[in-house]
Amino acid sequence: AQSVTQLGSHVSVSEGALVLxxxxxxxxxxxxxxxxxxxxxxxxxxxxxYTSAATLVKGINGFEAEFKKSETSFHLTKPxxxxxxxxxxxxxxxxxxxxxxxxxGKGTHLIIQP
Amino acid sequence: DAGVIQSPRHEVTEMxxxxxxRCKPISGHNSLFWYRQTMMRGLELLIYFxxxxxxxxxxxxxxxxxxxxxxxxxxxxxxxxxxxxxxAVYFCASSSRGTSDNEQFFGPGTRLTVx
Numbered sequence: 686a687q688s689v690t691q692l693g694s695h696v697s698v699s700e701g702a703l704v705l706x707x708x709x710x711x712x713x714x715x716x717x718x719x720x721x722x723x724x725x726x727x728x729x730x731x732x733x734x735y736t737s738a739a740t741l742v743k744g745i746n747g748f749e750a751e752f753k754k755s756e757t758s759f760h761l762t763k764p765x766x767x768x769x770x771x772x773x774x775x776x777x778x779x780x781x782x783x784x785x786x787x788x789x790g791k792g793t794h795l796i797i798q799p
Numbered sequence: 800d801a802g803v804i805q806s807p808r809h810e811v812t813e814m815x816x817x818x819x820x821r822c823k824p825i826s827g828h829n830s831l832f833w834y835r836q837t838m839m840r841g842l843e844l845l846i847y848f849x850x851x852x853x854x855x856x857x858x859x860x861x862x863x864x865x866x867x868x869x870x871x872x873x874x875x876x877x878x879x880x881x882x883x884x885x886x887a888v889y890f891c892a893s894s895s896r897g898t899s900d901n902e903q904f905f906g907p908g909t910r911l912t913v914x
Binding site: 719 | 847
């Protein structure tokens with residue numbers, strides 16, 4: 686079984702500041718990890734994914750995440766926040782090569798202050 | 800590609816009525832997933848299919864919920880009878896199992912309100 690914990694249901698940063706969204710996972714098998722973004726009244730869009738290759742993963746819109754097995758973490762970062770980054774962010778885990786259903790965290794609402 | 804298509808986008812119904820949500824996956828994808836999103840419980844996997852066969856329905860909350868995939872291009876999620884606690888956004892997603900790309904592509908969702 687897998688589980689995901691996202692620390693902080695709301696994160697507020699200033700425009701241009703570093704974005705850090707935290708995700709810790711639990712998995713009995715090597716995990717596949719994902720970050721999705723959801724804009725209001727829309728579906729989920731994949732930002733990036735870890736599938737046992739490079740531990741530092743680069744995604745769209747300037748986001749990246751680092752897989753740390755020793756810390757069971759997969760935190761999402763972006764060096765400089767933009768107003769358009771305001772959205773809900775979900776960390777998710779799956780096993781089975783990623784072909785199984787996703788287990789999502791509760792989500793983190795990112796607020797960008799002008 | 801049109802992406803994952805879901806219909807209707809919004810559904811308002813009264814308690815006790817039957818509700819059917821529809822999903823058309825991306826052409827060529829062989830895995831299909833149904834998720835539910837609520838404020839209280841977040842995003843939950845309800846059921847998923849591989850090659851039209853249900854693999855894991857442990858997330859289906861009750862016998863009132865049923866899902867079918869009669870062919871590779873169509874799936875339904877049915878709630879009968881519906882209850883107010885079923886109010887949620889229901890997402891369908893599809894992926895191509897067996898490839899190195901494990902991405903699930905999500906539809907826009909169906910917002911269900913049960914009065």
